Amino acid sequence: MKKLITPYASDFGKPNVIIKHFPDTESYVQIPGINSFKNQKITIYHRLYPEPDKRIFELLLLLSKVKEQTKNIELLVSYLPYARQDRENKVGEAVSANVLCGLLKNFGVKKLITYDCHFLPTPGNFIRAGLKIENRSAGRMLYAYAKKYFKKEKFVVVSPDEGASYFTKHAEGLSHSLKKTRKSATEIHKMEGHAEVKGKNVCILDDIIATGGTIMHATKHLKELGAKKIIVGTTHGVFAGENIADKISRSGCAKIFTTNSILQTNSVHVIELSDKY
Numbered sequence: 001m002k003k004l005i006t007p008y009a010s011d012f013g014k015p016n017v018i019i020k021h022f023p024d025t026e027s028y029v030q031i032p033g034i035n036s037f038k039n040q041k042i043t044i045y046h047r048l049y050p051e052p053d054k055r056i057f058e059l060l061l062l063l064s065k066v067k068e069q070t071k072n073i074e075l076l077v078s079y080l081p082y083a084r085q086d087r088e089n090k091v092g093e094a095v096s097a098n099v100l101c102g103l104l105k106n107f108g109v110k111k112l113i114t115y116d117c118h119f120l121p122t123p124g125n126f127i128r129a130g131l132k133i134e135n136r137s138a139g140r141m142l143y144a145y146a147k148k149y150f151k152k153e154k155f156v157v158v159s160p161d162e163g164a165s166y167f168t169k170h171a172e173g174l175s176h177s178l179k180k181t182r183k184s185a186t187e188i189h190k191m192e193g194h195a196e197v198k199g200k201n202v203c204i205l206d207d208i209i210a211t212g213g214t215i216m217h218a219t220k221h222l223k224e225l226g227a228k229k230i231i232v233g234t235t236h237g238v239f240a241g242e243n244i245a246d247k248i249s250r251s252g253c254a255k256i257f258t259t260n261s262i263l264q265t266n267s268v269h270v271i272e273l274s275d276k277y
């Protein structure tokens with residue numbers, strides 16, 4: 001198996017793909033020594049966030065050359081962007097999750113390996129728009145960090161919505177899933193649901209923190225239910241907006257932790273996924 005590592009995934013090894021930008025910002029991709037990859041199994045390591053449009057196009061340029069050499073292409077991107085628009089809610093809405101998966105399939109990807117993909121209900125193997133996907137979960141690693149954080153103290157694991165409820169399965173003690181209703185893609189209407197958290201420490205686990213609205217509403221709700229210390233862990237720390245991590249801390253979260261699926265500039269604790277690859 002050969003590895004192709006882009007400069008955006010240099011924490012997985014020495015990059016052997018050249019990506020540059022022309023003065024007008026257009027991308028240039030070169031794979032030196034590509035002829036030695038003939039008929040080999042190739043795993044591509046890349047990141048598609050931030051600047052997803054640009055990173056996706058660079059990936060397509062890369063794939064356009066790799067697929068000339070082999071049909072055996074595996075792609076590892078730990079955070080899959082464009083996954084949240086996964087259905088046509090309003091007439092005429094483009095379903096970006098299908099478009100991206102279809103593109104990858106048509107550009108020769110035999111299997112995509114990703115983590116806690118938003119449109120998939122659980123970890124496991126799936127097919128979307130013809131693309132095979134191995135969906136791994138960082139849930140166990142996030143839970144292990146929470147255990148270390150609380151040392152010998154007990155804590156309750158809470159998922160802020162049904163979609164993330166599979167994160168609670170690692171809990172050795174109590175766990176709950178709250179019920180979230182949205183006003184829009186970026187605004188929460190209501191966070192409800194009973195959770196036995198009175199006087200207890202809580203760890204909220206979710207697949208993504210984007211605007212932080214979900215976590216802040218969940219924190220408020222859990223505080224109202226009497227929670228003691230609240231910490232929050234997420235696989236993908238998107239933190240879309242200014243000072244989102246600070247706002248979450250100010251809302252009452254004692255600790256925010258995430259994986260390196262997205263490289264962080266925020267002051268949050270980062271857990272490496274790399275050793276699992």
Ligand code: R5P
Binds near residue numbers: 163208209
């Ligand atoms: C949604 O259903 C996901 O599991 C996350 O809860 C959501 O994407 C977080 O988004 P935000 O931080 O903008 O509330």
